[in-house]
Amino acid sequence: MKNRIAMWAVVGFLIAVFWAFCVLATAPYTNERMHDVWLFAGISCLIIFVRSLPVSMYQVLIANAATYALIGLVVEALRKNRTSTHTV
Helix, strand or coil, X not given: CHHHHHHHHHHHHHHHHHHHHHHHHCHHHHHHHCHHHHHHXXXXXXXXXXXXXXXXXXXXXXXXXXXXXXXXXXHHHHHHHHHHHHCC
């Protein structure tokens, strides 16, 4: 179970890295060029919704990895609970 949660955290980290590269690639005009994808970015990288606070890129990477680790913990706990109740 620990390995699965670690995989969730790695996926969250990689998603944040992807969005960081997208933002850096459109650096001078980020708001104009990424206007259509901000909702999808906000769903996959939840720290984006806290835009009013000044956070560094490293904090975004860590926060997204931690968020996905928590989501993975919940999903894996529910998955384990479901499979153990149906096993006879």
